[in-house]
Amino acid sequence: MPRDRSSNSLGLLDRSLVFITGKGGVGKTSVTAALGLLAAKAGKRTLICEVDAKGDIARHLDCEPSGFVPTEIRENLFLMSMNTEEALREYLRIYLKVPVVTKLGPLAKTFDFIANAAPGVQEILVVGKLCYEVREARYDLILVDATSTGHIVSQLASPKGISELVRLGMVKDQVAWMEDILYDPSQTSVIIVATPAETPVNEALELADRIDNETHVHLGALIVNKVMPELFSRSEEEFFILLQESKAINVLNKVIPGGIGLLLRGSNAALEMRRCADPYVERLMAGAGTVPTALLPLMFGEGSRMKLVRDLGEAIAAEWDDFLWQG
């Protein structure tokens, strides 16, 4: 299905709320961290919210994990992890005033019910908190290290789900302003991350369709992460292949004694991996239609994770020169 979303001239990170999602293991946390560093460096007051709250984002940014209350981990960059119980507590505090809440006794018990028994409430609390932060405008940009592809749609569609279930009450009214933020392409966008393999690419494209069909959220970009870099140019590859003919190997063994065979085998394996990944890169690019895409290289190298994240950020900036923000 052709998509036509590129018409929006707003930069991807000029929006207030950007969700980053993808199948588990594709590196959405590193992409989120890299985007966060880029945005903070560009002077945007940026909040990264980790929805799964596994603490991975802190590990990528070499800092201590943050709780529900955001902490500034470096200039312009804030980190928080979502906690639905805290979100509910905050919600009740803001909208119902404290005394009523204290009368309720241990909130945890009530929460147990709310979270488990009333489906969609977990999701609406997550989305509600994020939209609340957008409305409060304490940050220029909120990047959400979102749940994986399986659950993101139920999150993004939760206002709709809630309004179907809850036909009256305060929540019903509040869903309306959440929808205004979530479904406004100049405020909210989603980035889907995949790796060049079958399931991640399939899930990314399916998700792109589901976001179009089941939500009204703007799809901002598709990223193929961990793309094996092209080892050789065409002439180099030809040379490399000829190098492995038996006569050439004999010469090579004389010139570089000590087992060049394993080194060549390693390069062949790298070429093979790249060849294996190529069709999936192509499939994703084709399926993306006019949604902007970026290919990010597989990052090698020792040293800190932070350096890898920074390198990834540079790769993103190189791919999306004018696309991240305007001017």
Place this chain on the structure above:
Amino acid sequence: MAGVAELLSESQIVIVAGPGGVGKTTVAAALGFTAADLTGKKVLVITVDPAKRLADALGLVGLTSKGSQVSASDLDNAAGHKVAGRLFVAMLDAKASWDELINRHAPDVATRQKILSNPIYKNISSRFVQSHDYIAMETLYELYRSNQYDLIIVDTPPSRHAIDFLDAPGKMADFFSSKLLRWLTIPARNRLLMGVFKPFYQVADKILGAQFLSDVAEFFLLFESMYPGFVERAKSVAEILENHSTSFVVVSSPESVPMKEAEYFISALDARHLSLGQMVVNRALPSYFRDPGAVLLANKVQDDYELFATEFMKKGASLEFIRTSELSPVRMGALAERVFLEVADSFLNFSSVASEEAYEISKLPVDEDQITLVPHLNFDVSNLKSLGKVAGYLAMGSESPTM
């Protein structure tokens, strides 16, 4: 026999768990293949959401929750010999399984109909993520008790944490017997008690609206008739995890983030006195990337690639492709330099990744013979033959993979 083979022949249930995105479903299907081949058993693999190509690979169109057989002749072809066992595959259908559960436990037709059409129930059965974990176990229990299969392999649903699967029956039992449910159903049961809980209802009414609350109350009142059966059932389901014939296979890719989750899962198994059968490290780089001699040589080539290239051009001047090349000797030399450098760089890159992987694997709190490595595949698992290759790696055990 290697670890995996032994595991498959001794177990009646194998639960494949691990973080998302590590190839869990492929490993589960390949374990099924291995089991049918090595043990001669009648094997069922329950998967949650197989990639289309994997479903195609198994020759399964319209996969059902009842289990359909993978063609025996296709299996023989893929294995290259007669496969003694039989392989069946079923796909978890959460909604249908929930409905079945209701059908089984509802005391009468009227209650059943009311539950099935309650909006809260509809939401729980189709969207409630945690309920997938529970229903997978419920399906497993049902199939296990039917005695139709010698071995059932379960690919666990993707959840936020692999551990959720273990806790699902307990949580479900807690949930349906919790005090909160009593609270919720109070207005309908006993108006007198209402006074005590009034603040709670006022808040809940204000936030969620009375209509929603009455839907919830109806749902739980209806469910109440099924509590005893349901809680009992959840207990029995939990018990099959503890069977001595139940084993866990934990799958992870060798990167640090998923390995950390796998490690956590293994210690959680331990804490619950559940037995880890095997740890499968999927997509591991081949071990030659860590060969000390090769690493040394790669460093040497990286340092002196110009020298080696010059030397090669000299000694290899009579090689046909150099002799007949259209390129000038200088440009040919430059080409050789670039290729040598790239080969060395690339080897060292992979070598550092391979070392990190080895370090991650060494940190696992398991014995070496409990670890099975499956290499990075240079092919897609798009047919039975390729699935058979993965099965081959699993059967090989912890011998180092090659590429």
